[in-house]
Amino acid sequence: MFLDPRFKLYFEDQYVADTTKQRIIEMITTIINKEDRNNPQIQNEEQQLSDQAANPPPQLQINLVWQHYAEKMKNIQPKGTATSRAILEVQRYLDDKVVLPCENISSLEWWKKRKDVYPHLYALALKKLNAMATSVPCERLFSSCGLLLNDRRTRLGTRKVQQLMFLNQNS
Incomplete structure (x- = not known):
């Protein structure tokens, strides 16, 4: 900044x-x-x-x-x-x-x-001061979040979803 x-x-x-x-x-x-x-x-x-x-x-x-x-x-x-x-x-x-x-x-x-x-x-x-040249990492993360949250997993808390996303992205 x-x-x-x-x-x-x-x-x-x-x-x-x-x-x-x-x-x-x-x-x-x-x-x-x-x-x-x-x-x-x-x-x-x-x-x-x-x-x-x-x-x-x-x-x-x-x-x-x-x-x-x-x-x-x-x-x-x-x-x-x-x-x-x-x-x-x-x-x-x-x-x-x-x-x-x-x-x-x-x-x-x-x-x-x-x-x-x-x-x-x-x-x-x-x-x-550079911008990310591609939006692929964001789109990939968004898609994997959609796969994690399905009808069976709607009761997961926000913290648990963040932890799962972190583990999914870094594995």
Whole structure:
């Protein structure tokens, strides 16, 4: 429910809300760490910038001042740890307005529109917000329930029927 923008703040228990938020932050931190490890382009760009600063070509000597400025700004504005970036993204998501169910927008449509704003939450939402592709398990369970409850077994209590259904489905 946390990843559905219509119900992101709807928690009856504050402990459950905090625990859910913490789990989402941990999942996003894992995604960010994997991205950083698997993205050598960022490391190559940083290496190229440092190489250019050390040995500037003649045509770029005019831009040396701006390269120096860029290096200074890069050092002043750190990228942050994966955890801090995850916390910021989740907090921005929570601060965003809640989508009302009467707006008739599905959660997946909402995420597609905001995939650039919340890239890591979007990736997580695609994994977690999925629907069952088939209704066969539900239909099978419904049919077996119909077979269990016949004219002879109409006096079975609800609890007993649930137990029989559980045993039937898991055997």
